[in-house]
Amino acid sequence: MPGQVLYEANPPPEASRLPEELLKLRVQLDVTNVLTKDEVESLKRFRRAANYIAAAMIFLKSNILLEKELSHEDIKPRLLGHWGTCPGLVLVHAHLNRIIKKTGLDALYVIGPGHGAPGYLSCLWLEDSLSKFYSEYTRDMKGLHRLITKFSLPGGFPSHINSETPGAIHEGGELGYALGVAFGAVMDNPDLVAVCVVGDGEAETGPTATAWHGYKYLDPAESGAVLPIVHVNGFKISERTIYGTMDDKELVALFSGYGYQVRFVEDVDHIDNDLAGSMEWALGEIRTIQQAARSGNPIVKPRWPVLIMRTPKGWSAPKKVHGEFIEGSFHAHQVPLPKAGEDDEELSALQSWLSSYGPRELFNTDGTIKSEVVDGVLPDDEEKKIGQRKEAMRTFIELDIPAWREHSAEQGDMVSATGALGTFLKDVIERNSSTFRIFSPDELESNKLSDVLKVTGRNFQWDVASRGKGGRVIEILSEHTCQAMLQGYTLTGRCGLFPSYEAFLGIVHTMMVQYSKFVKMASETKWHTNIGSLNYLETSTWARQEHNGFSHQNPSFIGAILNLKPTFSRVYLPPDANCMLSTMAHCFRARGYINLVIGSKQPTPVWLDKEEADKHCIAGASVWKFASVDEGVNPDVVLVGVGVEMTFEVIAAAALLRQHSPHLRVRVVNVTDLMILGPEHSHPHALTDTDFYALFTEDKPVHINFHGYPIELKGLMFGRPGLSRVTIEGYREEGTTTSPFDMMLCNRTSRYHVAAAAIRGAALHNAKVSIDAHEKTSYLMHLAQKDKAYIYEHGTDPKGTFDKPTF
């Protein structure tokens, strides 16, 4: 770098290291004798048994208790599973059970490294929690044999934790979301502690990196607590982790800054005393913070506990095989002995490894577990066991839904649909003061939902104004955190709403897909009961993001939903305030869906009175007679609006056509439930062909003005008979900061474009129309250009553009 600067480096390079004083921030505890010798032995036996089973699950297809020397024939033909994280998951599980047994703690176990399924499943089997849900997984030889030999095979438990795994509330696939989910789960569950293991791989993700702030949005008076355990084992798939290379000073500074008290758990020779003491300390801190808040004297910026647990990757695996380190290296991440089925050295290493747990001391010859392995660790109360928590069975606490009609708008008025929704949500919150929440990326006011703030507050504990007051609204500028908290809240039996700018909901696209996979498998798993729906509200859509411009225009979340299983995917585009209310009331009642509702926050015409709106929403679509020629009977062309602004332009186009092509018989249809359009039988809401024809005719041209990307609706409709008569326009990735009507013009969704499409379509089917079609569409395009020129000259839309058409 050229030139001169005033300051020389300060402090000098050597001193650029962090000061030793930081180490004082580590929580020091005397843990040497937390446990009796017997307790330590109990925990060790439990862990040995669980680790044995977990390792066996990865490798063995027979000889599962090492009844004889292992042979290559005992090894599964395909070795699947991730060993690296298992011993850590087992360690936490054992200690969680111990403390539950001792204190009666209500705890959920939320696991970030879901690839460590063997470590979790082995513990569930030892708990005898599996047999509660799956009669084939009894705690005897039959159940153990199945657990081990069928793991990761078709029909057995899959390689990652999912909704088939009892006690789980989190899909163990895409990393980064466990911590936020844990925060959502404990909200409004004041006695619950979610112990959340975050792997040091997962800790590198953005969603986790910001989820640490979750406590700033959790009121200890009304909600439970999360105890995060960062499992630092140093390696990802093949590279070292960030957290694995950070020293104590760096870690303690980072987590102190996030707002935590940091306790390192790393005495591997005395890990049981270390972890037991650390957990007891942590739960004591949690209790102190909660008691202070619940006695009306909340601690300012309470520093919640976090444990940083350093144990070797794949701890207790062979140290070295073929001259390469296994335990403590990335080689232990997945299958530590990948050639155990053919290589003698590896088979012998496996024999030693498995024998090291001493299975004969742990299991009876009939495959049952010796009582001393589990008795000292497991709680006596079945319902307290990790695998049998009622919160994870997702019994939906139904909402008391207020009458939405009381919030309905007068037909003909100009009303903000989200504004009307805000008044309804206010009532929802009043009636469901501990089972409903709103998670929003700081857009509540902007999206005109702020009426809810009349009866509740923003729950932001770091802000003096809202600290200690609770509140149903969380506004954090992290869509990932909003989504994770909503998932945790929903999967533990409650229900919420995630309002968002349309363009930015796609930030959680893959998170939502992970959630949908969890829900799909739950729906195929007998013991799962109902959950509420996951509800999204998209507003500030592209059609009215002419002010923020191109970057704020992206309706692709529709496509994300369309790819899901039809059994639970729903997309609604209510065309006015009354339809919005009817739709949202339905969503809050409905169970197990993923609902995407898209509407405007701007004042727009109320086309339907409340009863018409309700009927329209139940039907999903209907002919809008008032906007059609002769009430839409026997049309030459069908114009379809899907979405608020798209429908407005369709109605305006029908009015234009009345004026310019008075002989053209135009039918106007609005679709509010997108899923009706798919081919017969493709979705529970898909219209039969007969009903489809009743709305759209059998053979007349149909032009659809669609709110989303045209390609997505085209994909949905593909397979309906006779689509060659259907044309579709929508958002075509054109826009900038401009006027509202210019957005319609540049995306070819304006009334002029719709009217021209109608004429072109009709001309193909009707000689009368075709005579002057070219002239008329040219004239319409001329009008479009005139408006565009006006907009670019005056900076605004021509006067009257958005006046309601008269008929």
Next chain:
Amino acid sequence: MPGQVLYEANPPPEASRLPEELLKLRVQLDVTNVLTKDEVESLKRFRRAANYIAAAMIFLKSNILLEKELSHEDIKPRLLGHWGTCPGLVLVHAHLNRIIKKTGLDALYVIGPGHGAPGYLSCLWLEDSLSKFYSEYTRDMKGLHRLITKFSLPGGFPSHINSETPGAIHEGGELGYALGVAFGAVMDNPDLVAVCVVGDGEAETGPTATAWHGYKYLDPAESGAVLPIVHVNGFKISERTIYGTMDDKELVALFSGYGYQVRFVEDVDHIDNDLAGSMEWALGEIRTIQQAARSGNPIVKPRWPVLIMRTPKGWSAPKKVHGEFIEGSFHAHQVPLPKAGEDDEELSALQSWLSSYGPRELFNTDGTIKSEVVDGVLPDDEEKKIGQRKEAMRTFIELDIPAWREHSAEQGDMVSATGALGTFLKDVIERNSSTFRIFSPDELESNKLSDVLKVTGRNFQWDVASRGKGGRVIEILSEHTCQAMLQGYTLTGRCGLFPSYEAFLGIVHTMMVQYSKFVKMASETKWHTNIGSLNYLETSTWARQEHNGFSHQNPSFIGAILNLKPTFSRVYLPPDANCMLSTMAHCFRARGYINLVIGSKQPTPVWLDKEEADKHCIAGASVWKFASVDEGVNPDVVLVGVGVEMTFEVIAAAALLRQHSPHLRVRVVNVTDLMILGPEHSHPHALTDTDFYALFTEDKPVHINFHGYPIELKGLMFGRPGLSRVTIEGYREEGTTTSPFDMMLCNRTSRYHVAAAAIRGAALHNAKVSIDAHEKTSYLMHLAQKDKAYIYEHGTDPKGTFDKPTF
């Protein structure tokens, strides 16, 4: 919480606060006299002028220099823009120019809060950088008038920073990515410093929260530096920010933990001395770290500088209007006086506000700027100015592409496509040792690209093994960081590759869309030159994620690309190793595209020799004569494979049909360039109808076995004439941990399903076939069930399943 725990809260509640000692970690500087009085006056004048212009841009349509008292008629009809962040952006800009002028620093200005466009544009005008690119924005009354009156209006600059804004390399829409982009920009630009403003709203996002770790992947010997400035003004749209409620101790701990030295810049009464001194200190620290590394003696874990700049939100706006605080509150976020056009109090407040900058002291009456406003601040060297940096003009440094044919595989062999690609990438890296990088979320080994590690290393400065050694590979388990770094690297004229598991690339869906918007506007902006392509490699696809299971199955990134503008969106599914090589060599040569390449890492048959592969890739699709009946002449049915495994099943289906329906004339087509399938003219690669018919016939049944979600391909093809003969299957969101072939079975993409589809299709068109169609399809489904039963019984696919069919 019930029960007893060993430890009582420790330390007690009051002491749970962070210790005062942490405050010592703040960097202390004596900044009282960094600047001369004249220098302070210069900077203040520049800032006043810039702030004046920025505020005027939001409000005025006439009377732009307050030549007379403001009237309601001077106010724009629609007030757009975000004032809150502008004064901060101006402050940094002024000081950046000052230090460039003084030291000749090479600096890029990367702005997170892109909604502060007025603050940036006003500075660019003062720099006289706008007129270099837009002749209408001269630094005189004409240019100023246009800048102010046309801002946020059609034809003027949009409300957010984008590629139309000179000097910008980052779309100013979706928040969270600026910091990661800055890191990418300085890589392999050793003299460059990217000064990156991160807003305290943006700082709440996950992507930013983990991007702070970026320095851990930046070798100061080979790359430049990022100077992050966290702009803490305390409020988002309507809620306080996390960082705004964190105190000095929390912030200094957090950033020390991230690895930084923290300097607070917050003396608002002497902000120029404070910021000037702090920037000089920061640049001195950067130089020290770089010099140490470049002299071969790198500092261990260097603590790079970060500035935390606390200034009031909307600083210098009116203090209070209508009894409500404006400056320093969320009311200043957007338009502080929204009714200035009608309300007298607001108009008067605006008059006072704008007058407070003293425009008459800053501007000459002809609208030119007084020399004393800019002379003391702006660098003399035009190319050093923020708005004229060559890096931001994106002149693509072309790669020296090795001959891919040297890495090609033998026809008939079983070869991993990504393995072959790894050997090619090794050569790419050797030939382009400072202009090509790989950004991967820890999946390089898993995705079989590790051959590159023979000639380069993983660049991970926190790991003792790789520190100080540079390296072309960055593996951080944050897709957001990978994407942001790749964007910054690409938009400054270089080129890279982002390999990812297929299911998790969607994590960056909306980031990619933001990038595409930047690129789209750049392509419509005359002064932009070429950039390289943004290259994605998806492997570990759903079809071979039978081991990790359902959570790892999600091909939706294809749909993300399909929604983009056809001018730059490309999706390739090369069917074998040779096609992979040909495709990737093309992608590295091509300019300005977003390339998505999808292929397998497993050994799969090499169907085409290198010359056939090249021809096939150029054509995008062709009839595979070797797998067809009579070389595919005059077929009864066309079977199409898109994707590696889908194509294998199609070929196996053709072999099955030969056996079971020997009279059926089957043509096999492979599509490697997905975009050829869209309707004529829909995409530059879309086949004409004539060419489409040549491949797929005019009227014969076509069954497409597609790698992605069927709905996405259906959307793409909609509009091709005669689609009712086309059926499409693909990933239908079914899967678990199972065998590879079971994935085909449960998604109906197996050879049996393909063959049955062929027979059903042919039966609809051919009476001969229809006679026994039902019987034959039943038999095929029986075979499918038999295989399924085998898989569930034995846990593996039937022997020989993936043997290459013989013909």
